[in-house]
Amino acid sequence: MEASEGKSKKQGASRLCCLCNQRRPVLKRPKTLQQICKECFYEVFEEEIHQVIVKNHLFKSGERVAIGASGGKDSTVLAYVLSELNRRHSYGLDLFLLSIDEGITGYRDDSLETVKRNELQYGLPLQILSYKDLYGWTMDDIVKMIGLKNNCTFCGVFRRQALDRGAALLKVDKLVTGHNADDIAETVLLNILRGDIARLSRCTSITTVYIREGDLHTYAYFKKLDYFSTECIYSPNAYRGFAREFIKDLERLRPRAILDIIKSGEDFRIATTTKMPEQGTCERCGYISSQKWCKACVLLDGLNRGLPKMGIGRARGGVNGDHQKETKKPASAARSLESKQCGSLDF
Numbered sequence: 001m002e003a004s005e006g007k008s009k010k011q012g013a014s015r016l017c018c019l020c021n022q023r024r025p026v027l028k029r030p031k032t033l034q035q036i037c038k039e040c041f042y043e044v045f046e047e048e049i050h051q052v053i054v055k056n057h058l059f060k061s062g063e064r065v066a067i068g069a070s071g072g073k074d075s076t077v078l079a080y081v082l083s084e085l086n087r088r089h090s091y092g093l094d095l096f097l098l099s100i101d102e103g104i105t106g107y108r109d110d111s112l113e114t115v116k117r118n119e120l121q122y123g124l125p126l127q128i129l130s131y132k133d134l135y136g137w138t139m140d141d142i143v144k145m146i147g148l149k150n151n152c153t154f155c156g157v158f159r160r161q162a163l164d165r166g167a168a169l170l171k172v173d174k175l176v177t178g179h180n181a182d183d184i185a186e187t188v189l190l191n192i193l194r195g196d197i198a199r200l201s202r203c204t205s206i207t208t209v210y211i212r213e214g215d216l217h218t219y220a221y222f223k224k225l226d227y228f229s230t231e232c233i234y235s236p237n238a239y240r241g242f243a244r245e246f247i248k249d250l251e252r253l254r255p256r257a258i259l260d261i262i263k264s265g266e267d268f269r270i271a272t273t274t275k276m277p278e279q280g281t282c283e284r285c286g287y288i289s290s291q292k293w294c295k296a297c298v299l300l301d302g303l304n305r306g307l308p309k310m311g312i313g314r315a316r317g318g319v320n321g322d323h324q325k326e327t328k329k330p331a332s333a334a335r336s337l338e339s340k341q342c343g344s345l346d347f
């Protein structure tokens with residue numbers, strides 16, 4: 001009798017959250033394998049982000065910070081958590097939502113509606129910039145002209161610059177974007193596969209809170225955050241999709257695989273003989289470029305001349321386009337960004 005009572009008490013106890021020991025657990029965190037309740041999950045999730053912000057001195061009081069808001073899960077969680085932490089810990093930040101409308105009918109127009117609701121829900125001012133206004137082309141126009149092969153190159157390059165332009169317009173000190181650990185591991189692997197050392201070092205040197213996609217999903221789900229979850233209609237997804245599947249297979253064998261890949265990316269030592277691009281400004285538009293003309297201007301020039309393939313392909317050694325002193329490259333060196341998945345920032 002005593003023994004069975006003891007056993008049932010023990011079973012009851014094991015059904016409590018292993019952090020607060022009071023509430024019923026609702027999930028097992030893959031990272032720690034702990035069974036925890038909703039409230040404790042919110043607390044550890046938000047506290048991890050707060051600690052990274054504080055330890056890395058990511059922000060200073062009084063700064064203006066734009067949150068790249070696509071309406072997707074990652075940036076919605078980012079906007080929500082950052083505005084909560086800003087209030088709770090008195091960071092003293094002026095937060096803004098910045099959205100880029102790529103002009104993809106049936107995709108971005110719908111996700112922007114989500115961001116407009118987030119503007120009201122989180123009380124953050126929203127600025128929307130469109131490719132049409134910035135470049136004179138929507139992605140719908142571009143896809144009509146070039147088809148579905150290299151469209152992600154145009155979209156990724158234009159988005160990166162559009163976010164910079166939006167940041168300048170809003171006069172912000174910092175721009176934050178949402179990338180979960182799973183996406184970063186894919187990017188590390190893709191940059192290795194492409195032999196793109198410059199991007200490899202950049203994709204992990206950006207100060208990052210590594211949060212697993214599963215945790216983000218759980219957080220967004222429990223908090224009932226309003227986000228848009230459809231994949232881009234123009235995303236062929238081939239190369240990145242392959243990397244994603246490969247990483248998922250690795251993870252089945254070794255659950256730490258994602259964090260290990262990111263760590264490898266962080267720890268890569270770049271040979272001193274490797275020529276790294278120097279960051280300067282584009283002679284044409286004045287935005288960031290490591291070449292005479294930035295990639296966005298090269299691509300735009302190609303589109304406007306009716307030669308959209310002109311800017312596709314990665315330049316090495318300071319040339320990028322036929323209006324600059326082009327050196328003949330062997331076919332194998334003219335690797336391109338063409339397989340970069342739509343939606344990914346061009347790190």
Ligand SMILES: Nc1ncnc2c1ncn2[C@@H]1O[C@H](COP(=O)(O)OP(=O)(O)OP(=O)(O)O)[C@@H](O)[C@H]1O
Binds near residue numbers: 176
């Ligand atoms: N159209 C956009 N406008 C503003 N920011 C964007 C846009 N697209 C992407 N971003 C920013 O870049 C981040 C990475 O975007 P990407 O589409 O590669 O990843 P994602 O995992 O699908 O992100 P999300 O779930 O937020 O859409 C987003 O979280 C967001 O901060």
